[in-house]
Amino acid sequence: MKGFKFMRRMGKLRNSDTAESGADVQQSHNFDHDSTHFHQEKGTRRFRRSWILGAVGLVLLTTVLIGAEKKYVAANTETYYQVLVKGKEIGKLNDQAQLNQLYDKKQQEYQDKYPDSTMVLQTEGITIKQEKAYKPEVDSEATLNKLDGMLKAYAVGVQLMVDGKAVGIVKDQETANAVLEGVKNHYVPQTEVATASKLTRTAASSSSAAKAKAAKQVESVKISEEVSIVPVKTDPNKVLDVKEAVKTLTDGKEAPLLYTVQEGDTISGIAKRFEITQKEIYSNNPDVKELTLKIGDTLKLKVPQPDVTVVTVEQVSEQVVTEPEVIVRKSDQLPAGKSKVVRPGQTGLKEMQYRLTKKNGMVVQEEWLGQTVIKSSLPEVVYRGTKVVGEGTGMFSWPVSGATLTSSFGERWSRAHKGLDMVSGNRSIKASDAGTVIFAGVKSGYGNVVIVDHRNGYETYYGHLNSISVSTGQRLEQGAKIGVMGNTGRSTGTHLHFEIRKNGTAVNPMKYLR
Structure with missing residues (x-):
């Protein structure tokens, strides 16, 4: 038993020694390992430093290259102008002033082509947008030529409206006023207004009438219809000058007219008044005969009817030759019913005053204002037998x-x-x-x-x-x-x-x- 214990103790001691020896070995091993780790860590630090330095260099190089590229691109970046028509690009321009120059040129071309109209260039829908790009492809000439063919112009003017109906377009308000004055003067010649030139007729039968002296004085001239002026945009070819507009308003358009025959009317007189032929009247009215024409009859006419009605009121002075008064003295020396002129008479002259109301030059009302004796007639003295x-x-x-x-x-x-x-x-x-x-x-x-x-x-x-x-x-x-x-x-x-x-x-x- 004691031997067994001793053996066990000895084994512990060996184990202890072995443990200590192993510890020493482990310590020695640990030292060697630490030394190796140290050297490895040192190498890693060197490599890392080198890598970092390389990366920094690469970054710096990249930065330099990018900066150079940007400078190059910036140096070659150009501003241009994108031209759009109704939102769709038609081309590019180098300079915005090129577009304004084209506008001015086209405006002048249209104005020269239509000098009697005020022309306005149509630029609605045309826009320009500023852009920048690297070496953009810009063909200003092609763009301007394309836009040149697309540019149109219109005339600004005023529309003459008669009772709400459009009758013609003229350049401006001043022209419209001149047209209305021209329409009035068409029915009242300026010579009559300014000089009151005289015209007369004798009171002899119509077949032997001779013109003497008479005067016309215009009291008033007005247009019956409501005339208004409305600004418009129009085709320049539709703009009328003063002469054309006056002709349009006074000529009118041919249209059917029912005319009621009045006292004193004849077929020839009606034809003359409406500036048509007698043949036209008979053609449209086959049952009408000159000798059977009656007051109140209705004639179918086809005559130009002007868009406006000019009402004039004129005073007319007309000189009429008067026949001498006949003074009859009874004479029992002459057979009954017989007479003898013992002193011839002499004619006199008197002036008749009328007021005439006309519509478009045709008399619609005649008013006698009175008369003035200019020269008294000399009575004729007649001896006549027993009065019967x-x-x-x-x-x-x-x-x-x-x-x-x-x-x-x-x-x-x-x-x-x-x-x-x-x-x-x-x-x-x-x-x-x-x-x-x-x-x-x-x-x-x-x-x-x-x-x-x-x-x-x-x-x-x-x-x-x-x-x-x-x-x-x-x-x-x-x-x-x-x-x-x-x-x-x-x-x-x-x-x-x-x-x-x-x-x-x-x-x-x-x-x-x-």
Whole structure:
């Protein structure tokens, strides 16, 4: 047992020694390892330092290269201008001023081409955008040529509107005003307004009438329709000058017209008034005949109808030669019914004043304003045998008191009128001279009419009467009541139609009335 313990103790001791020896060996091994690690770590530090230095160098080199590249790119970067039409690029320009120069050139080209219009270049939708790029490909000439072919221009002007209807375009407001004045002057010649040039006609029959002296004075000129001016953009070819615009407004367009026949109208007179041929009138109205034309008949015409209506009011002074008064003295030395002129008479001269209202040059209303005796006539003295009741003296008095003329005698203002139309507050009609009633009744065109034969070559007609106070065959003294003024027959209102006929031919009553 003791031996066993001893053996065990000895083993421990060996183990202990072995442990110590192993410790020493381990310590020695650890030293060697540390030495090797030291050398390895030192090498690693050297390598790391070298790598870092290399990396830094590489970075520095890269930085230098990048900086150089940037400088190169910057040195070769150019500014250009992108030209777009409605958002789509059509090309590039080197300089924005090139576009403005093109605009100025095209503007001048259009203005030179249309000198009578104010031209405006259309640049809407054209935009320019500044850009930068490295060595951009810019062809300014090609871009400008392309844009040149695309640029258009329009004219600015004013539209003439008549009652809301567009009738023509002119350059500006000043031109429009000149056009309207030109339209007015078309119906009132400037010579009439400025110089009041005279024109007259004698009161002889229309076949032998000779012109004397008369004057026109314009009271007012106006356009009936509402005329307005509206600014517009337009094709320069549609802009009218003053002459063209006046012609457009005064000529009008040909259109159908229903014309109502008035007193004194003839086919030739209507044709002349509307500047058409008689053949055209007959062609459009096959049932119409000159001799059967009646007041109130409707004619189908096709005539130019102007877009505007110019209403003029003129005072017209017309000189009329007056026939001498005949002074009859009874003589029992002459057979009854016989006469002898012992002193020839001399004609006189008087001036008649009228106010005419016209529409586009055609008379629509005529008003007699009065008369002035310029030269008195010298009466003719006649010796005549025993006076016979019913035989006229050749001296005619007004058939109504306080008469106002509404239409005068003769071929006047495109109308043929065989007598005078007159109105008065006193509607009683009197015999203008002594004579015998040869007709009292209804006659075509005249309605109720009385015809008096004065037994000296003269007859008087009293038409459109409301009632007749005499009968056929009745002898009348001058001033005897004939009837009452009316509106019968082809009449346009209550008035008296009065005629004097000499040997069957209508003469101007103003030559004889006292």
